[in-house]
Amino acid sequence: MKYAIAVDLGASSxxxxIGHLEKEKIVIDEYRNFVNRPVDIGTALYWDVFSLYNSVLDGLTYFQKYGGTKTVGIDTWGATFGLLDAKGRLLEPVYHYRDRRTxxxxxxxxxNIDAKMLFQWTGCQCNRTYTLPQLYEYVIEQNPILKFTSKLLxxxxxxxxxxxxxxxxxxTIAGTTGLLEKSMDKWSERVIEKYELPRTIFGTLEHSGVSKGRLRKDVIVDTGADMEVLTVAEHDSASAVLAIPKLxxxxxxxxIGTxxxxGVETSKANTSDPAFYSGLKNTAGFGGRTIVYRDFSxxxxxxxxxxxxxxxxxxxxFEQIVGMAEEDACTGPWIDVEDLDLCKAGGNYKEQINLFLSRTNQKGISEDYEFVNCIHQSIAMKVKHYK
Known part of the structure; x- marks a missing residue:
């Protein structure tokens, strides 16, 4: 039997x-979970990509008990990148997209480019977590790292x-950068030029289903796995949309995730004025499709x-958190899950919630179950009333 391995990385886990095809149906044989814990050092917030990589290696080793594994594919959240030098080495730790530098x-x-024009060019309405603002911060600060960068991945x-x-x-993962043309099939040369980014660091775009090659020899020795790595719909949202039956x-x-x-999946981007003023965004979907959407934390x-x-x-x-949630009432208090202060990483989050409640003339809370209910109810109400 031929097996395939899927790797899905989220912001917390x-x-x-591992699965196989059975009469044109995907059968999942087993799951394996691991923690993704960001690293907070001084004023900087990073992703622990080496821990994630080791977890993937551990999973490849574990799944060898099935034998016959032919391929592996990886999807993750968007916008996060590493910078490689000419020898293929990471130039710095991989920043968290909520790091305070942006x-x-x-x-x-x-x-440099007003928001509406950038939207008309790229279909994207950036916030600071996108790749473009993170790269532009290097330019603003005259950080020399881009001069030594051979490739952005x-x-x-x-x-x-x-x-x-x-x-x-x-x-699809390149669609999370804010650096593609709205056709979602090529880098935006004009955006790259306007923001003084080195064109050479952006590689050729490949569609899902292309082979990245086989595992390196040292990986084969370490894991016992010998398989091909494929590009899937590497942006997790694109994979999620692709997986919806009969959409x-x-x-x-x-x-729902982090x-x-x-939104909706369409044949082309929507960059109309109503779309812009409604806060809609466009990103690359599977097979040349475009996802028109809104999102929030x-x-x-x-x-x-x-x-x-x-x-x-x-x-x-998370199981304990879910167990705290009360099912019987949406009685408040409420937070705005898009509030800029609440969406800054770090600090005591309970204190931040109570500061928001004070600012909005709501009664403060203290018990853990109250915080859990407040967050759950606020997310649900945001979905219900989102415009």
């Missing part, structure tokens, strides 16, 4: 699954590079609550 970058970004392609030694850039053009989807993404707020509780000596699992 990763999953690996807190003030958006005003400067839109002085987004996270799933970076991990694929670690596994194979081959550097490819898949289209037709114009059907609304809702994908962020909630709500969701389970990220729960992750921040869990992080704060961990600092208090309470190591809650």
């Amino acid at each position: 990763g999953k690996m699954a 807190v003030d970058v958006m005003e400067k970004l839109y002085k 987004l996270l799933p392609d970076l991990l694929g590079y670690f596994l194979t030694g081959n550097a490819l850039t898949e289209t 037709k053009e114009g059907d609304l989807y809702i994908s 962020n909630i993404s709500m 969701a389970c990220w707020h729960l992750n921040e609550f869990i992080r704060t509780c961990r600092g208090e000596g309470k190591n809650y699992s």
Whole structure:
């Protein structure tokens, strides 16, 4: 029997699954989960990509008990990237997209190209977590790192590079950069030029289903696995939309994770004035399709609550968090899950919630179950009333 391995990385955890085809149906044989814990050092926030890579290697080793595994593919959240030098080495740790270095970058970004024009060119309405603002921060600060950069690889392609030694850039994950033309099939030369970014660091775009090559010899020795690495729909939202059965053009989807993404899959980008003023975004979907959507922070707020509780000596699992949630009432208090202050990583998240409640003339809370209910109810109400 031929097996395939899927790697799905989220902002708080990763999953690996092994499965096979059975009468044109995908059968999942087993899951394997692991933690993704960002690293906070001084004022900087990083992703622990080496821990993630080791977790993937451990999973490849574990799944060898099935035998006959032919391929592996990786999807992740968007916008996160690594910078490689001419010898293929990482030039710096991989920054978290919520690292505070980009807190003030958006005003400067839109002085160069106004928001509406950038939307008309790229279909993207950037916030500071996108790749473009992160790269532009280097330019603003005259950081010399871009001069030494040979290639930029987004996270799933970076991990694929670690596994194979081959550097490819898949289209759906490139769609999270804010640096593609609205056709979602090529880099925007005019955006790259306007923001003084080195064109040479952006590789050729490849569609899903292309081989990255076989595992490196040292990986084969370490894991016992000898297989091909494929580009999948590497942006997790694109994979989620692709996996929805019988989704037709114009059907609304809702994908829930660290962020909630709500939208439709279409044949081309929507860059109309109504789309711009409604806050819609466009990103690359599978097979040359375009996803028109809006998104906002969701389970990220729960992750921040869990992080704060961990600092208090309470190591809650997601199962325990769900168990705290009351099912009987949406009585408040409420937070705005898009509030800029609440969406800054770090600090005591319980205190931040109570500061928001004070600013909005709501009563403060203190019990953990109250915070959990507040977050869950606020996410649900945001979905219900999102316009």
